[in-house]
Amino acid sequence: MKQPFERVVKAHGLSVLRVCRALLDEHRAQDAWSETFLAALKAYPQLAEDANVQAWLVRIAHRKAIDELRKHKPESMQSEVEPRTINGAAGPAQNLENLELWQAVKTLPEKQRLVLAYRYLGGLSYAQIADVLSGTPEAARRAGADGIRKLRSQMGEEQLPGATS
Template sequence: MRQQRLPVVSLPPFELTVARHAATVLRVCRALVGPDDADDAWSETFLSALRAYPTLPADANLEAWLVTIAHRRCVDLLRARTRRAVPVGTPPERAAPEAAGDLDLRAALAALPDKQRVVVALHYLGGLPYREVAEVVGGSVDAARRAAADGVSALRRRYRREA
């Protein structure tokens, strides 16, 4: 009786991984830290991923792995932001009025509580299943679903109010 050999599974080249998942990682970064720091978080994500890529199991879910790294880099940036002074020029006399009826998704996401914002970003923008979202944020799958539902509900209420 002959033994069958299983095909050897290997990871794709890192450049291909970046090309496939760059947009998803950037969406998550923008949702979590805003447009000003998103590029830095994106870069830090892929630098961290590059360092760890050779040790990654061949059957790893690359997208989930990258979104998890992005989440951690964003948390690092948010913590660093609170520890440093941000210089500003002369403040304007008045804030510029927003166009009536415009929904600014970034502002709406930023208004959500932290856990809801992270769960909505990871699940809806990052494409992670609730099981993996729960692993990233800590807690149960049901709690992740509840936070996502509450976050989406708050976004819908805000949209109706602004429309």
Template structure:
């Protein structure tokens, strides 16, 4: 069995991308940390033949649900707003326009797009996470990508608009 530190190194960036796509940049790092804390506790009991990537995405999915439920309970008023997380030093640049386009998708579509296209999970594993069918997961991802293509400009379109 690989050391857990190697699991974090190998899959950490993918889990963070999924958390960002599902939750947005503010809550992603907390969900990422919670994912790996839970994974660390359960790792010794993980069967050697287990799909570690799918296992981690399942944990991240559950942590995203926890964050979403906590946010639904309502915000706590504060005197000053906290600073936004810095984008400096992240492995990939965060694109705020992309997050706005992802956030506009229905939750199932956003999750299907994140889990399939960012984490590389097959549709049957996405269906297992959501409790639906493989065809429904495939449809949700296709519908999400179709919507993104109409609402989020391609890089070459952005250059043309800037001219």
């Protein structure tokens, strides 16, 4: 039996928001998050009981983020990335590190950026990422490893929290 939709939102809301934030600025990420759960609410009754709900939601979030990007001109997306933390406020040094990390992530090719967002922010496995991106787990793992390698070469390994392959 499927759990009530409110529990789905509570269980996966933060992961979906992290994915949206990796692709969009704060305001648009909130919009994409809302649109994700509105679409999911409509489709949830038809979702198979054995479906991977988190991967399903991440796929919807990915599409909603793309929709948000398409709504706005590229020049409006060039605003400075806001430094964020996952658990509470950051100090000035942490804010600077976060800003540098987000700016470095922005320079990665799209597939690498998406794989890293889904893996480290969304918590998806490489098999789930492959489903979302319509590829293979091996290709997702390779894109993730390549992205981490590029970030390490740009920033130094000590500045990449939790980034183990």
